[in-house]
Amino acid sequence: MELRTELPEVFADFSEARKQGFLAVKDLKEKGQPVVGVYCTFMPEELVLAGGAVQISLCSTSDETIGDAEEDLPRNLCPLIKASYGFAKMDKCPYFYFSDLVVGETTCDGKTKMYEYMQEFKPTYLMQLPHTRDLEGGKQFWRSEMIRFKEKLENFFGVEITEDKIREAIQLKNRERQAKQDFYRLGQLNPPALSGSEIFQVMYGSQYKFDKAEVIDMLETTTAKVKAEYAAGKRLDSKPRILVTGSPIGGATEKVIRAIEENGGVVVAYENCTVAKAVERLVDENEPDVYQALTDKYMNIGCACISNNNPRKELLSTMIDDYQVDGVVDMVLQNCTPFSVESLQIKRFLNEEKHIPYMYLETDYSTADIEQINTRVTAFLEMLEA
Amino acid sequence: MDYIGLDSGSTTTKGVLFADGQLQAKYLVPTAGNPRGAIETVLTHLKADAGDTDYRLITTGYGRKLVEADLVITEITCHGKGAEYLHPGVQYVIDIGGQDCKTISLNGQGNVLDFNMNDRCAAGTGRFVEVMMGTLGEQIQVLDNFVADATPVKINSMCTVFAESEVISLISKGEAREDIALGTLEAIAKRISGQYAKLRPKHGETVLFTGGLSQSQAFSKVLSEHVGAPVDTNPLSQFAGAIGAAQIGMKKLN
Numbered sequence: 333m334e335l336r337t338e339l340p341e342v343f344a345d346f347s348e349a350r351k352q353g354f355l356a357v358k359d360l361k362e363k364g365q366p367v368v369g370v371y372c373t374f375m376p377e378e379l380v381l382a383g384g385a386v387q388i389s390l391c392s393t394s395d396e397t398i399g400d401a402e403e404d405l406p407r408n409l410c411p412l413i414k415a416s417y418g419f420a421k422m423d424k425c426p427y428f429y430f431s432d433l434v435v436g437e438t439t440c441d442g443k444t445k446m447y448e449y450m451q452e453f454k455p456t457y458l459m460q461l462p463h464t465r466d467l468e469g470g471k472q473f474w475r476s477e478m479i480r481f482k483e484k485l486e487n488f489f490g491v492e493i494t495e496d497k498i499r500e501a502i503q504l505k506n507r508e509r510q511a512k513q514d515f516y517r518l519g520q521l522n523p524p525a526l527s528g529s530e531i532f533q534v535m536y537g538s539q540y541k542f543d544k545a546e547v548i549d550m551l552e553t554t555t556a557k558v559k560a561e562y563a564a565g566k567r568l569d570s571k572p573r574i575l576v577t578g579s580p581i582g583g584a585t586e587k588v589i590r591a592i593e594e595n596g597g598v599v600v601a602y603e604n605c606t607v608a609k610a611v612e613r614l615v616d617e618n619e620p621d622v623y624q625a626l627t628d629k630y631m632n633i634g635c636a637c638i639s640n641n642n643p644r645k646e647l648l649s650t651m652i653d654d655y656q657v658d659g660v661v662d663m664v665l666q667n668c669t670p671f672s673v674e675s676l677q678i679k680r681f682l683n684e685e686k687h688i689p690y691m692y693l694e695t696d697y698s699t700a701d702i703e704q705i706n707t708r709v710t711a712f713l714e715m716l717e718a
Numbered sequence: 719m720d721y722i723g724l725d726s727g728s729t730t731t732k733g734v735l736f737a738d739g740q741l742q743a744k745y746l747v748p749t750a751g752n753p754r755g756a757i758e759t760v761l762t763h764l765k766a767d768a769g770d771t772d773y774r775l776i777t778t779g780y781g782r783k784l785v786e787a788d789l790v791i792t793e794i795t796c797h798g799k800g801a802e803y804l805h806p807g808v809q810y811v812i813d814i815g816g817q818d819c820k821t822i823s824l825n826g827q828g829n830v831l832d833f834n835m836n837d838r839c840a841a842g843t844g845r846f847v848e849v850m851m852g853t854l855g856e857q858i859q860v861l862d863n864f865v866a867d868a869t870p871v872k873i874n875s876m877c878t879v880f881a882e883s884e885v886i887s888l889i890s891k892g893e894a895r896e897d898i899a900l901g902t903l904e905a906i907a908k909r910i911s912g913q914y915a916k917l918r919p920k921h922g923e924t925v926l927f928t929g930g931l932s933q934s935q936a937f938s939k940v941l942s943e944h945v946g947a948p949v950d951t952n953p954l955s956q957f958a959g960a961i962g963a964a965q966i967g968m969k970k971l972n
Contacts, residue, residue, distance in 0.1 A: 689832075703780075708835060711794035718795070718829040 353540030356430065360386060360542060361430050366489050369431030371416055372439055373610030374461055374633055376506050376626045377639040378477060381544075382497035383485040389539050390434070391425035392416040393583025395697035404449060410668045411473050411697040412580060413442045420450055426453070434490055435481070437461050439637040440670055457484055463638055465631060475627040482623075498622040504544050504691040508616045511551040516607050518558050519600040520655050523570045525562040528599020535607050536582050571596060572716040573656055577648060577678065578663040579671045584697035588663050588705060595710040596717075601655040603648055604663075609634055612647055636670035644674075645681050652686055659689040659716045663707070666696040689716060719972075720773035722764050723964030724757060724795065725957070726781030729816025729844065729930060731756035732960040735764045735773075736968060743767040744957055746770055749816075753781035761785075767947030776967035778959050779818075789967055793959050794820060794833050801926045802828025804952040810919050810943070812910060812949075813958065814929040816844045819910055823917045828962075834916050840878040842909040844931045849878055849903040853885045854895045862936045864896050871901035903940045911944035924948045928958040 335574040360367065366385040370377075371392055380387040388586045397418025398411060404421070405414055419425035420434075430436065434456045436447040450456050462470035482493050516535055518525050534554060539699065574597045577603050581604045592599050603609055611635050619625035635646030651657065660682055664671045675692050690711045695701055721736040728749060735743040745763045749756045757777075765773070777787040778796040795815075797820060801811045809823040819842045822833045836842050840849070851858045871893050875881040881902065888898050914925070925947050931937055932955040941950035954961065 680957060704835070707792050707794075711792040711830070714792060714795040715833075717828040 343591075356540070356542055357386075357388060357427055359429050367427075367431050368485075369428055369502070370436075373605045374437050374439060374630055374635070375435055375459065376481065376630055378411045378498055378501040378615065378626060379478065379482050379485060379493065381501035381504065382493045383482075383489055385432075385485070385489060386542050388427045388431065388542065388639075390428050390431070391419040392414065392488060393580075393585065393697070395426055395584055397422050398697065405446065406652040408667050409442050410440075410579075410665050411584075412665055412668070413440075413446050415697060416443075417446050417450060420454060433457060433485075435459060439635060440668075442667075442669075455480070455488075461637070465638055465640055465642075471627060471631055473481060474631050475623050478623045478630075480625050495622050498626075499617075502615045502622065502625065506617065508544055508548050508551075509611045509614055509643050511548045511555070512607075512611045515551050515555045515603070516611075517654075518555065518562075521562060521567070522573070522600075522656050524568040524573075524598050524600060525558050525566070527568065527593055528574070528576070528602075529586070529593055531599070532582075532586065532589055532602065532607070535602070539606070557560050568598065571598045571715050572658045573598060573600045575599075575601040575603060575648070575651060575655060575657040575660045576663055577644075577660060578675075578693075579668045580605040581663055582606050584699075585663060585665070587694060587699065587702055588661065588695065588709075589692060590663065591702070591709040592713070593707045595706060595713055596711045597659075597709070599659060601651050602635075603644070605635075608647060608651065609644075636674040641674060641677075645678070648678070648682070649686060652682075653687060658689065659691065659712060661691065661712070662690065662692050664694050666694055720768045720771045721964040721967045721971075722761070722768070722773050722775045723796070723960040723962065723967065724760060724775065724779075724785075724787075725959035725963060726753050726757055726779040726784060726794065727793075727815055727959070728775065728780055728818075730956070731760050731779075731781070732957050733760035733764050734957055734960045734964055735767050736964045737768070737771065739968065741954075741961070744954070744960070746956060749781075754784050757781060757785050763915065774967050774971045776963040778963045778969075788971055789963075791963055791966055794822060794830060794835070795840075796927060796959045796962030798822055798824050798830045798962065799828040799965045800958030800960070801928065803960060803961050803965055804928075804954055805924075805926045805950055808926045808950070809923055810914075810917065810925040810947075811958075812845055812914060812925055812927050812945075814842075814910065814927075814931040816930060819913060821845050821910070821914045821917055823919065824848045828965075832917055834913050838912055841876045841881070842906055842913065844929065846878050846881070846906050847902060847931060847937075849882060850885055853882050853900065854889070854899055856895070857900070861899070861934050865900040865903065865936050866896075868894065868896035868900040870904045871897045873898075873901045873905040876905065881905070900936075900940075903937050904944075907937070907940045907944040910941065911946075914945050919947070921944075922947050924950055926955075926958075927951050928955040930956055932956070 366501030367385045368380045368385045369390045377387045392415045398414045401414040437459045462473045464470040493604040615629040616625045632643045679690045723734045724730040732746045745760045774788040776789040778793045813820040819836045823831045875884045927949045932951045938949045
């Protein structure tokens with residue numbers, strides 16, 4: 333898709349963006365480009381790139397196919413898992429359709445078991461993610477999973493993945509992360525330069541552009557343009573500054589962003605997967621062992637599926653200071669056990685150590701709770717302004 | 719300048735009029751599926767009380783956006799300020815409305831520090847008690863007398879629909895109706911005390927109980943036992959939201 337740089341039209345039309353993304357991936361396939369589909373930011377894209385393939389994020393953020401998924405999966409399961417499975421099963425996700433290989437991961441129990449059904453109709457490979465950061469064995473195991481995945485890619489696509497290629501991919505991905513950071517850190521400007529919806533649209537939309545060099549270039553151009561306009565005096569009104577954290581956000585759950593911004597707040601920061609969680613920390617380019625470098629990076633994504641989850645608190649702490657955050661909204665998907673159970677720890681940490689207001693907001697992919705979300709979010713914003 | 723605070727709730731619509739900083743009039747009508755009509759009825763009365771004096775209207779509650787108002791504030795913020803008016807310095811509020819239950823912690827000056835809302839399920843709301851009393855063939859208005867000498871029966875289901883089936887089977891087992899009624903109060907108080915505990919309240923600190931169900935002394939007593947703290951009510955408890963709205967208006971629109 334075309335990354336428009338005219339503000340505020342950047343990624344204004346998500347449905348169009350998605351459609352263009354589909355066309356882009358179709359083009360890639362027609363040119364014989366191998367495609368790997370993934371669901372999670374724990375996936376080491378560097379290895380996929382080193383293998384000459386393109387990695388794409390698969391559909392998981394709309395309620396369109398949840399009913400279909402519930403024919404096979406329990407109703408009281410997280411909507412992200414149901415949507416992932418439903419889109420795949422109904423063949424309604426073109427990215428899934430065009431993926432030669434789908435790579436899942438054992439982040440949470442629901443996903444782990446869901447992939448067992450998915451592999452019945454699609455070549456699906458599972459990376460086994462250890463659930464502890466406290467044991468050296470966990471890290472060693474994750475390193476061995478990096479190597480097993482590399483070997484799988486080599487065998488599946490009939491390619492050789494050398495350490496030099498991985499090193500090259502690490503540098504490219506780091507450049508992309510840096511360009512993303514430079515963009516979303518515009519949220520640190522106070523008064524704001526961009527609304528949270530705009531920041532999110534750019535970040536979300538950048539996933540649907542498959543030429544890394546082009547993404548980097550477009551992000552850099554957009555960032556420069558925003559900065560120039562800001563320097564020229566263009567800025568938004570000051571409002572309570574909200575950081576959003578929690579489960580993956582996007583698609584249907586953008587209703588939470590809208591609720592915050594339509595009721596008098598501005599989302600300045602996202603700690604969630606699509607934005608800072610997996611982008612903030614770079615891969616160490618000086619580490620001679622490339623697998624170790626990837627292990628260290630991908631072990632430290634602050635997801636609630638790993639215990640301890642101190643990286644989440646550390647990132648939240650830094651972001652709250654850097655973005656001058658007034659309040660935190662923890663958006664948790666219904667039946668997302670890891671994030672819902674972890675929420676009390678986050679609340680305690682924020683209230684007691686960061687002395688910052690916190691709100692827990694549980695939701696799903698339906699639109700049934702929009703008024704309740706509006707009321708809660710508005711009450712939270714009123715509380716910040718009192 | 720007069721201030722009208724209007725709380726458009728799911729079951730009842732409440733309005734208060736403040737003139738010269740004093741509560742002059744209050745009205746409560748059933749919402750009865752017609753929130754706009756109920757708002758108009760309450761406003762007609764209060765406007766008559768205001769007479770020729772100019773007034774400001776502040777709305778809250780589910781129907782807060784149905785009329786044009788000078789200020790629209792959520793029921794959470796309004797209940798905080800309303801609680802402060804009714805019980806100065808109070809730090810905790812439990813509001814049980816027709817279709818939701820709110821637990822709020824305050825800073826001792828009516829400003830909200832934290833809150834929880836159950837607004838997705840009838841369990842733990844006034845509706846739950848109303849449905850159970852209906853199943854027992856009694857009006858909710860006689861609740862206190864009805865359970866006066868009862869010994870509670872354990873109700874296990876918290877879902878309103880399942881609890882109703884459970885109540886029916888308890889009746890058919892020959893359990894006394896008043897014991898079942900008190901059992902439902904125990905069940906709802908238990909659920910709400912869980913929601914209250916999420917505020918991590920200071921032990922034994924007084925709680926102000928507002929909303930329609932706060933008219934029941936029997937329920938206040940059960941609630942107090944479950945939260946392990948004194949539970950205060952006020953004859954104006956049902957008007958807490960409307961009073962808070964007017965109070966905020968007096969401060970912000972002055």
